[in-house]
Amino acid sequence: MLAHEDEPFFAPNLFLHWALYKAAKEQNVRVILDGIDGDITVSHGIGILQELAGSGQWMALAREILGLSRRFQRSPWRILETHILRPLVPKSVRRVRRMIRSKRTPAAALAPLLSRDFARRIGWTQIQESSRRGQVQLPRTAKQDHYRGLTQGLIPYSLEVADHAAMAFSIEPRYPFFDKRLAEYCLALPTEQKIFHGWTRMVMRRGMANILPEKVQWRGGKADLSQNFFRSLLTSEGKVIEEMIRNPAAAIWEYVDQEALRRTYHRAVLSGDRDGALVLWQASVLGSWLQQWDSSSKVAHSGAGQQHSGCSPNGPSTLAAIGV
Known part of the structure; x- marks a missing residue:
């Protein structure tokens, strides 16, 4: 894989794509439709939790948290902590916490596997501090959260890695979920079409009625790879x-x-x-x-x-x- 990726890559499950492209090549398939990261385009709608908390809609917030807990078998308190409490911690408190942590550990401890000499040569402490200063403000609405997901650098990186793997087998991958028109449509949808009573990606679930088996259409999670x-x-x-x-x-x-x-x-x-x-x-x-x-x-x-x-x-x- 490295010979075709031409650089170290971060894609632990790329072996699945590799096997898929290999099998497709053996069957003389030339084009593959890939649903990679379709959940980013459709959106889980989790950003609504912060929006509801910020606007004081506590009943609606409780309904969505309890719904998520039932659908995905997660503790409601863990959902509350992860998506509500942590983001609401004031910046000044988070900054003090980072300072305390940085005083306890040397620069290399920010990435424990880096050699001390290499961390010093590249100015790892300064890189981390610059990265923290450059962090964008947390989104306040579900739509802002959705937009941030669609515009993050992870998407083009993932497509580049997948494209390189496909080229090794002369396969042309196509990504229908990243059609610009579909992305704009999903971004414009009301939040109820993204999350409803704990059901995430709601518009997709409704759209798959009579196409997918109900057990798949309304499943909570997905396969653990x-x-x-x-x-x-x-x-x-x-x-x-x-x-x-x-x-x-x-x-x-x-x-x-x-x-x-x-x-x-x-x-x-x-x-x-x-x-x-x-x-x-x-x-x-x-x-x-x-x-x-x-x-x-x-x-x-x-x-x-x-x-x-x-x-x-x-x-x-x-x-x-x-x-x-």
Whole structure:
């Protein structure tokens, strides 16, 4: 995958798209309709909770929280804390809390796996502080929340990653949920069409009547794709990570703290720490990409030396073939 993505990527479930494109190629399929991130376009409507709280509509707020709790099997108090209480904490309080945290930990602790030298070289503390200052104000209405979701950088990034994977199999992916007209239509819908009595993406559910089975149409959550990811990471990918950790000369140690990664690995293996497993996956992708880049650089330098000495059998075309 790295050869086709051409950079380290953050898409833990890309293996599903990869397998899908491979199967499509074998069946001579040329175009695939992909529903990726359709829930962002349609909107879960969760932003209404802050809007109702801000306008003092407590009965309506309680109705939606209790509805969400029933549909998605989550504690109403957890929903209240996550979507209402935390965002309402004054900026001054959040700023003091961040200052206290930053005094307790060194710069590298903001991203525990970064090597101290690398964190210092790139000015990690300053980067984090600049990022916090640049954070936009929290949306106050459901429509503002919906708009922010539609305009975030995650969407084009996800499409770029998926496109690169599809190109590996000569597949053309198309994304109907990102049709500009559909996005504008969904953004303009009244909030009741996005969330109603705890049912999120309401307009989509209603639109699928007599098309989807009711059990699917009115389901609360969706499939948990994490099990295959974690199993693969700690089995087949685990070998790659082990070899990387045991190699003191691996290129990744210029950027990542070796001992911190080793502790994260053992914690993920022994206790099934899922957050740690995701970090391990990121480190594995970075380490593999650096190794691949280092190998291609050595080939390029070797080819350049042969060309200079007159020993290259193919001359400049050899270097062009490897992208130099």
